[in-house]
Amino acid sequence: MVNTISHAGIDRKKMGNSIFRPLLLIGISVGVGLLASTLHADWNATVKEAWDTGKGVLDSTSAAGKKALDVTGDVATQAVTTAKGWISPEPNAEDRERFARVWETTLAKLDQALETNDQMQQAPESNMFGPDKVSIRNDFNAILDDLLSILEDPRITALMDDIRKNRQMIAQLEESILRDKEAQISAPTQHVIKTTKEGYEKNIKQSRNGIVSHRRSVQHQKEQLRLRLQEIGITVSPDQVDVLLVRVDSENILQMAAVFAILKQITQQLMVLTQESQESLQAARRYYGMHMVLLESVVHMQKKYIDQVENHFMAGISRITDETSQLTAETQRSLQSASQPQHRHSYEQNLEAQRLTLKTARVYLQDLNAQRQKVEQAMTRTLKDLGVAKNTYATVRISSQLMDLLQSSQQNFDAIMGLQVPDIIPFENLEMQKKYEEISTRLSEG
Numbered sequence: 001m002v003n004t005i006s007h008a009g010i011d012r013k014k015m016g017n018s019i020f021r022p023l024l025l026i027g028i029s030v031g032v033g034l035l036a037s038t039l040h041a042d043w044n045a046t047v048k049e050a051w052d053t054g055k056g057v058l059d060s061t062s063a064a065g066k067k068a069l070d071v072t073g074d075v076a077t078q079a080v081t082t083a084k085g086w087i088s089p090e091p092n093a094e095d096r097e098r099f100a101r102v103w104e105t106t107l108a109k110l111d112q113a114l115e116t117n118d119q120m121q122q123a124p125e126s127n128m129f130g131p132d133k134v135s136i137r138n139d140f141n142a143i144l145d146d147l148l149s150i151l152e153d154p155r156i157t158a159l160m161d162d163i164r165k166n167r168q169m170i171a172q173l174e175e176s177i178l179r180d181k182e183a184q185i186s187a188p189t190q191h192v193i194k195t196t197k198e199g200y201e202k203n204i205k206q207s208r209n210g211i212v213s214h215r216r217s218v219q220h221q222k223e224q225l226r227l228r229l230q231e232i233g234i235t236v237s238p239d240q241v242d243v244l245l246v247r248v249d250s251e252n253i254l255q256m257a258a259v260f261a262i263l264k265q266i267t268q269q270l271m272v273l274t275q276e277s278q279e280s281l282q283a284a285r286r287y288y289g290m291h292m293v294l295l296e297s298v299v300h301m302q303k304k305y306i307d308q309v310e311n312h313f314m315a316g317i318s319r320i321t322d323e324t325s326q327l328t329a330e331t332q333r334s335l336q337s338a339s340q341p342q343h344r345h346s347y348e349q350n351l352e353a354q355r356l357t358l359k360t361a362r363v364y365l366q367d368l369n370a371q372r373q374k375v376e377q378a379m380t381r382t383l384k385d386l387g388v389a390k391n392t393y394a395t396v397r398i399s400s401q402l403m404d405l406l407q408s409s410q411q412n413f414d415a416i417m418g419l420q421v422p423d424i425i426p427f428e429n430l431e432m433q434k435k436y437e438e439i440s441t442r443l444s445e446g
Contacts, residue, residue: 092231094155099265102150106266109147110290116140117293121394144300147293153232153258159225160251166214166221173207173214180204229254232261246437248313248444249371252305259301263294285393292389299386302379309372314365316443321361328354360435 120136127135184200195203226241234257236244244250270287331354335347 095231095261095265098153099262099269102262103266103269105150106147107290109143109150110293111286113140113143113147113293113296114286114289116143117289117296140296141300144293144297147297148259148301151259151262151297152255153228153261155228156225156254156258157251159221159228160245160254163218163221163225163245166218170211170214170218173211177204177207180207225254229257232257242433246433246440247367248440249305249309249368252308253371256301256305259297263298266294267291288389289393292386292393295382295386295389298382299379302375302382305375306372306379309368309375313368313443314372317361317365317368317439320439320442321358321365324354324357324361328358356431356435357439361439364436364439 116136116139119131120133120140123131123133123136125134126132180200180203183195184197184204187197187200188194189197222238222241222245226236226238229236229241244253247253270290273283273287328351331347331351335344335351338344338347
């Protein structure tokens with residue numbers, strides 16, 4: 001910080017400990033709390049208003065500063081109360097327990113990230129024999145990856161894994177039924193060693209019972225997932241859960257929602273810590289720096305999603321479309337030259353399936369592109385907030401400016417999450433859903 005800022009006869013160095021520290025703490029308390037608020041504000045107007053207010057502090061007199069000091073206690077209490085009221089939904093017992101488990105690790109990662117960020121700001125643009133901004137940025141991104149892994153919701157991950165495993169078991173049992181039916185045709189009626197027709201029938205029945213059991217488990221797990229999403233502020237119907245689960249980016253979307261949910265608890269705790277650190281300006285600056293790192297983590301998460309959608313998922317669908325288009329052309333040529341009715345019928349059925357694949361791929365591509373645009377729009381808003389946070393962290397010395405700039409940036413998480421949740425439209429029919437799922441499987445495998 002600058003030691004002395006003289007304006008209108010005010011010695012800012014002398015006033016720093018008496019006025020600017022408590023006002024800075026109010027700014028952090030308000031700002032960190034409002035990070036979780038649900039608003040769809042006009043951001044340009046908000047930032048302009050914040051700047052105008054901050055500039056007004058520079059032009060204030062010592063009398064105005066003294067008056068600000070007199071009301072510091074009341075404003076701080078009111079700010080914390082208001083911010084607590086805007087944090088929604090309230091974390092349940094499970095979320096509070098989860099938060100308690102990750103808090104210390106998260107705090108350590110935030111400190112590590114903040115230290116690395118400070119090193120990055122001081123490093124040269126390039127350096128042949130030592131660290132530079134690029135290399136330190138890579139280290140910083142690795143820390144953000146660790147942070148996001150810590151913040152992921154283990155219950156969502158476990159439910160997604162269980163659903164995936166049960167569906168794999170269903171597919172294996174269905175294949176087993178087909179094999180048993182094939183073997184049953186030539187199986188003996190009676191034999192001491194070989195499996196008989198009756199034995200294969202028992203195997204088939206057992207596999208069918210297993211399929212029923214696994215499908216029940218999937219239904220239960222999907223409902224648990226729906227309820228968990230509801231707990232973190234994402235309301236979806238059972239049909240919409242079905243749509244989410246066949247999307248190749250479903251885990252990315254759900255974990256982004258989960259990270260936002262726990263970030264709200266972290267910001268609430270930072271708000272409390274800031275209020276309790278009223279004797280330490282350095283601590284207040286540290287907590288604001290943590291807020292900046294949290295915004296960095298949001299941008300990092302959004303960039304990774306956009307990159308994966310563009311360079312993996314959408315590129316994969318384009319390859320599937322090209323392959324299917326070529327196959328469709330070949331099928332049409334074969335159909336034209338086929339003379340036997342059964343051959344023509346087979347080609348016509350194949351052609352119908354290929355056209356469904358192309359139609360589903362187009363819908364899938366539109367869905368992914370729409371979701372990418374949503375996240376890009378959300379990232380644009382986050383980047384504006386991050387720019388303000390970086391600038392303020394680097395030059396923090398005007399308490400009222402800090403307070404208002406924080407207010408303009410803290411409205412991010414719920415608003416951004418609202419932008420990032422996909423439009424979930426139920427499938428036209430079961431065939432479309434199955435084809436959608438087939439494409440997801442191919443994308444996941446390749």
